[in-house]
Each structure stands twice: as C-alpha cells, then as structure tokens.
Amino acid sequence: MRVAFVARGDPVAGGRAGFGARLTAPLLLGSLLNPLNTTMISTGLVAIGHDFGVGPADTAWLVSVLYLASAVAQPVLGRLADGIGPRRVFLAGLVVVAASGLVGALAPGFGWLLVSRLLLGIGTSAAYPAAMAVLRDEATRLGRPTPRTVLGRLSFAALGSAAIGPTLGGLLVAAAGWRGIFAVNVPVAIVAYASALLWIPKDVPRDEVAERDGPGRSRADGSRADRSRAGKGSSGGLDPLGILLFSGALSCLVVFLLDLRDPMWWLLAPVVVLAAVLTWWQLRHPRPFIDLRMLGANHALARTYLRHGLSYLVVYCVMYGFTQWLEESRGLSSLDTGLVMLPMSLAALVCSLLGARTKGIRGPLTVAAVLLAAGGALLLFTTGSTPLAVLLLTGACFGIPQGLIGTGNQAAVQQFAPADAIGSAAGLQRTAQYVGAITASGLISLAYGRRADDAGLHLMAGVGAVLAVALVVLTVTDRALRTGGKTSQERQLP
Structure with missing residues (x-):
C-alpha cells in the first residue's frame, strides 16, 4: 500500500526527504499572503483616499x-481542500491572488479596489488551510506526525508577515505609489504557484487518504471517509446553507x-434573524459549518476565541488608526510612518519567538493585556507635538502583545480544542481574529470620520484601553489557563 501511494503521490516521490524545504517553501510563501495584505495596506489608505476623494x-x-471574505472563505476552503485535494485548492487560490493584484494595480476607480480586495481575501484564504491539509497528507504518507518546527514556521510566517506589513507597505508606497501594494501580489503569487506546481505532490484520491488514515478515527474528526465522500461531487460536506446564513449575518x-x-x-434585525436560523440549522445538521454543540460544551475554548477577538480588535485599531493619524495629523510621509511602526513590527517578531518557547499560557497573555492597556493610556495623551521617542515606545507597547497573543492563544486552542477537531477549531480562531479586525475598522470610522485628528485618536485609545483592562480581567480569572497543561492530543495518548 505504501509503495502504491508514493508512486501516485508524485512529483518528488523518490527524492523528497519528508517535510523538507521543497515541500514547505511554497506553503510558507502562500500562507504569508493573507496576513501580509491585511496590514500592508495600512500605510496606503491615506494616499488612496486622496487620489479617489x-x-x-x-x-x-x-x-x-x-476580513469579511477571509472570515467566510478560510473554513470553506479548508473543507474543500479535504474534499477535492489541497494542492488543487492551493493552486487555484494563487491564481485568484494574481488576478486580484492586477485588478488593484490597474484600478480606475475606488470600486475596483474593493473588488480587488474581495478577490484577494478569497484567494489568500486558500493557502493556510490547504497547507495544513498538505502537511496532514505528508504525515499520513510517512506514518509520523508533522514536526512541531514545521507548524511553528507556518505560525511565524503569518505573524511575521503581518508585523512587517506596515513597514513594507510604506516602502512600496514611497517607491511605486499605493498601486505597488496591490501589484506586489502578482510576482509573489507566480513564484508560489511555480514552486507549488513543482514541489507539492499531486493530490491522491481522497478515499485513498481516508483508507490510509485507518478506521480508528473518531466521528468528530470528520470521519475522513465521510469527508471524502462529501467532497466528491456532493455539497453535503460543505453545508452550503450554513455558509450562506453565516455569510449573510456577518455581512449585515x-x-x-x-x-x-x-x-x-x-440592519440589526436581519443579523438577529439570520443568526437565529443559523443556530437552528447548525444544531440539526450532521456536519455543520460551525459546531455550536462543541463550543457550548467547551467553555475554555469559547473564552479563548473571545480573548483572541478582543485582543486583535485593540491591536488593529492601532495598526490602522495610529498609522492614519501619523500621516494626517503628524504630517509624516508613508515611508516615515512605516519606519515609525518598525519597532512595533520588530517587537512582534521577537516576542512571537519568545512566546513560542514559554511553557505557560496565562503569564504571556496577561503581560500582553497589560501592555495593551498601557499603550492605550499613552495614546490618550498623544498629540501632534508628542516626541518621536514616545511614539516609538507606544508602537512597541502594541508590538510586544501582538507576538505574545498570537502564540499564546494558538497554544490555548491546541490545549482546549478536541484532538479530532483541531483544524476546524483553528479556523474559528482565525474567524474570531477577523471579526475583531472588522470591529476595529468600524471604531476607526466612528472616531475619525473624514479626517484622522487628535480627538479621534483619543476616543479610539480610550475604548482600546477599556477593552484591554477587560482583557486583563478575562485572562487572570480564567482558571483553565494553567502552566504545563496537556494538549488534547496528549490527553488521548495511553
């Protein structure tokens, strides 16, 4: 059986050394596109606004x-990768990314930029879940679990690219104008597509994958045979009605x-109605888009999602709101704004590595929440004449939590989520992050209106500081956050 699988698994079956650089390189390159594009645009918003009025x-x-496209597309494309094969989904996503880059770079009006970002959200959402499915299939082929170092690289690629996004965006705007932020996706997608075509094995029949997974998989794991059958010419495995209800409620x-x-x-009326119908349907569907029963019984995991969403609400208020204030009220160029945000990016990168080495969860997350509150307090007293050193310190106060939050809450999901549902649990964590980011955008529009001024910055900072204090309380009082807790996978070992 193993020989047959390798022979069909192609294209480097004879020479690939497991989870080597050739397999992981295209996965890392594709997976960084979504988080990079979420933050890279922050230093181009003012220039876009000026050009289109x-x-x-x-x-x-x-x-x-x-964020809206990503919140819906990530879990949908993840399930699709399980059904028809991760390589196909990965490559298709990169084609959409390249198309979105061309649309944005050549956009004659603001509406075309919205179309570009919608396509970009869908295309980039294919990479991470497909990458996880590729690694799962490789682990099945080799008969051993995916190394934690490989999973760590995926996490670092996502966090690192998001952290350097504002700085990179500032450099691109300075060198090529805001259109460069869209155009840069084209060559990256082409390189990722070519390397994936060469180095990612072709998809094997999904029933063969299910057979190799063995009969001992629990029903909550998707019972891979069931998942495979659902993916073959059937929409049953995708729960299209659940997806439509979720998309409609979230869009409103x-x-x-x-x-x-x-x-x-x-608009709150359709939100309530659609959410109620979604709840009714998910509780009755055998393979729901969102497993509400699992969430209702797993309070620790539900609190992790709440904590993650609140954290990124505060972080992204600064990521987008602070950068706009630096350009419009402080009068900095896009390049200078990117450089001011550099300490925030570097602190996030360093602390993501440090956070991954810590054994506990409560400590790093508490430190992150306290620093978010401190950063919000600093912004309350920030004006156009505030010394540059204070602005750099403020950025660092939000960069350190960004690194600790990403690794800490990821560890919490691994600890609290059912071992046979870790993929869907991780997808919901991403959705919580996107909802936090969307809420941050609404808060920014409320605080600034037509111009990013001091009063708007102070309003945003005050709300952020209050939310950060609530986050401190939520973290400190969470008894489930204990040092040295076993993951769900470890608890199932004999």
Missing part, C-alpha cells in the same frame, strides 16, 4: 472587505459596524 470611513472598507453586521457615525439600525 474618499475619507477614512470609506477606505475602511478596503480593510473590512478582505459588517455594514452596520462600518458606519457607526450614522448607524443603520435596521
């Missing part, structure tokens, strides 16, 4: 439309949040 309330859509909520200065209260 729109303000922060409008440019906030460029942020939110990508996003539209409401993006115009908090003049809220359309009537």
